[in-house]
Amino acid sequence: MNAESHNPTHLGADALRAVFRLHASGVAVITGVDDVNQPLGFTATSVTSLGSNPPLVSFNIAQGSSTYEHLKIGAKMAVHTLGTENLNLAQRMAGPKENRFSKTDWEIGPFGIPIFSCATSYLVGTIREVFTVESNAVVVLGVESAFVNDEEQSPLLYFQRGYLTVGTRLKDNF
Amino acid sequence: MNAESHNPTHLGADALRAVFRLHASGVAVITGVDDVNQPLGFTATSVTSLGSNPPLVSFNIAQGSSTYEHLKIGAKMAVHTLGTENLNLAQRMAGPKENRFSKTDWEIGPFGIPIFSCATSYLVGTIREVFTVESNAVVVLGVESAFVNDEEQSPLLYFQRGYLTVGTRLKDNF
Numbered sequence: 001m002n003a004e005s006h007n008p009t010h011l012g013a014d015a016l017r018a019v020f021r022l023h024a025s026g027v028a029v030i031t032g033v034d035d036v037n038q039p040l041g042f043t044a045t046s047v048t049s050l051g052s053n054p055p056l057v058s059f060n061i062a063q064g065s066s067t068y069e070h071l072k073i074g075a076k077m078a079v080h081t082l083g084t085e086n087l088n089l090a091q092r093m094a095g096p097k098e099n100r101f102s103k104t105d106w107e108i109g110p111f112g113i114p115i116f117s118c119a120t121s122y123l124v125g126t127i128r129e130v131f132t133v134e135s136n137a138v139v140v141l142g143v144e145s146a147f148v149n150d151e152e153q154s155p156l157l158y159f160q161r162g163y164l165t166v167g168t169r170l171k172d173n174f
Numbered sequence: 175m176n177a178e179s180h181n182p183t184h185l186g187a188d189a190l191r192a193v194f195r196l197h198a199s200g201v202a203v204i205t206g207v208d209d210v211n212q213p214l215g216f217t218a219t220s221v222t223s224l225g226s227n228p229p230l231v232s233f234n235i236a237q238g239s240s241t242y243e244h245l246k247i248g249a250k251m252a253v254h255t256l257g258t259e260n261l262n263l264a265q266r267m268a269g270p271k272e273n274r275f276s277k278t279d280w281e282i283g284p285f286g287i288p289i290f291s292c293a294t295s296y297l298v299g300t301i302r303e304v305f306t307v308e309s310n311a312v313v314v315l316g317v318e319s320a321f322v323n324d325e326e327q328s329p330l331l332y333f334q335r336g337y338l339t340v341g342t343r344l345k346d347n348f
Contacts, residue, residue, distance in 0.1 A: 008284075008298070008319030015320030016229035019297045022255040022322070023221065024329040024340055026198040047197065048220040050234045051310035055190035058312055060224045060232060081196040087344055094347075110182075123193045124182070131305040131312065136225035138232055138305065138312050145182030146189030148196070155198040159329060159340055161348055166198055166333055167341035170261055173268075174335055 024159040029080040029093045030059060031106075031114045034070045039101045039114035042067055043094035045158045047079055055143035057125065063135050066097055071139055075127045076111040079141065080119035083153030084165050089116060090156055091163075110145070120155070121148040198333040203254040203267045204233060205280075205288045208244045213275045213288035216241055217268035219332045221253055229317035231299065237309050240271055245313055249301045250285040253315065254293035257327030258339050263290060264330055265337075284319070294329070295322040 010018040031041035042065070050056035057079060061068055071077075082090055093100050101114060109115030110124050125141035157164040184192040205215035216239070224230035231253060235242055245251075256264055267274050275288060283289030284298050299315035331338040 007321075009322050010320040012317070012319075013226045013229045015297050016223060016226055016231065016317045018322050019253070019255055019295045019317075019320045020223050022257075022294045022325065022329060023202065024198070024200040024331055025222065028197065046222040046224075046232075048199065048222060048234055049190060049194050050220075050312065051236065051308055052187045052190055054308060055187045056307060056310060057190065058220075058232075058234060060222055062225065079193070081193055083196075084344060091345070091347070120196045121193045123189050129305070129307055131303070133230060133303055133314050134225055134228060136230060138224065138314070140307050140312070143186070143190045143193075145186075146184040146193045147181075148183050148192050151196065154341070155196060155333060156344075157198055157331070157340060158347075161346065162343050163345045163347065164343050165341035166331060167328070167339035169336050169338050170258060170330075171265070171337045172335065173265070173332075173337065 021160055024157050027082045027090050027156040027158050029082060029089060029116060030077060032070060032075055032077040033112050037112055040067050040070055041093055041100055041114060043090050050140060057141045057143055059139055061137050061139060063137055071127060071130055073127050073130060076113055077127060077141055078113045078115055078122045078124050080116055080122040082156040083120040083150060084156050085153055086119060086156055087163055120150045120153050121146060195334055198331050201256045201264050201330040201332050203256060203263060203290060204251060206244060206249055206251040207286050211286055214241050214244055215267055215274055215288060217264050224314060231315045231317055233313055235311050235313060237311055245301060245304060247301050250287055251301060251315055252287045252289055252296045252298050254290055254296040256330040257294040257324060258330050259327055260293055260330055261337055294324045294327050295320060
């Protein structure tokens with residue numbers, strides 16, 4: 001590479017899009033309740049571990065999202081990991097709000113939070129921080145408990161605007 | 175599911191671990207320079223898009239990391255996406271600090287940032303925010319430019335303490 005080849009191929013928002021098209025992520029469904037205990041939730045590809053002592057998870061959300069106003073410090077939330085068998089759930093929870101809880105595949109779980117027991121696992125925690133940046137927010141959840149349902153299923157991935165399975169294991173990192 | 179089955183199978187840090195074992199993530203390498211313009215960098219599985227207007231990226235880091243002290247607001251950083259051909263790079267940048275820049279596969283790029291041109295792409299940006307939570311931090315980068323190198327290669331995934339390829343595409347989300 002010479003200095004010439006450092007010339008960027010993309011700028012600004014286009015640069016973000018170009019790079020994230022090449023970045024895969026796991027798919028999760030986040031749920032909670034609103035002020036009158038009605039279920040709320042959405043599909044998220046931004047769930048990531050933040051620390052283990054104490055256990056913390058972060059996810060990102062647009063402040064324009066209908067869910068955002070309900071993400072208050074102290075609120076209880078669940079984060080579900082999805083497997084390939086949860087493809088329909090991922091699509092439904094990313095679609096119109098009125099359809100998200102229209103099926104009978106969820107139940108009222110701990111703290112009244114809607115739980116999709118078909119997910120491969122879920123954790124329950126409490127919102128500790130909501131950091132705002134421009135029109136977005138980073139939400140930090142303190143993790144309290146988890147329920148593991150299925151450890152064998154391939155996780156569901158999001159990549160290049162589609163849903164995928166994982167492929168070949170190249171190398172252990174034990 | 176009945177009330178009984180909501181009994182958690184894991185608590186606290188064990189809950190975090192159990193759930194994140196079932197969550198896959200993309201693998202990135204983040205680079206920058208220290209106070210005397212020496213290269214620094216690390217492998218990260220927490221890189222995620224935060225917003226597109228303006229374009230923002232977030233990643234998480236432990237405050238105990240040797241790199242943390244150099245992540246100051248205004249600092250320029252690069253975030254590289256990795257493909258499966260970058261497996262060795264991912265392992266090296268997650269290993270001992272003294273080995274990370276011991277090979278000749280990097281060059282000095284924009285703003286003096288070390289760039290691995292073998293990565294599938296990289297973006298360059300400026301640290302806008304460093305949000306601290308307990309002994310961890312969420313770093314927010316404003317994205318300025320990007321260079322795309324290889325759009326065909328499978329992205330490198332991290333899952334269950336190993337490196338993987340992506341598998342079958344199940345569904346488009348156009």
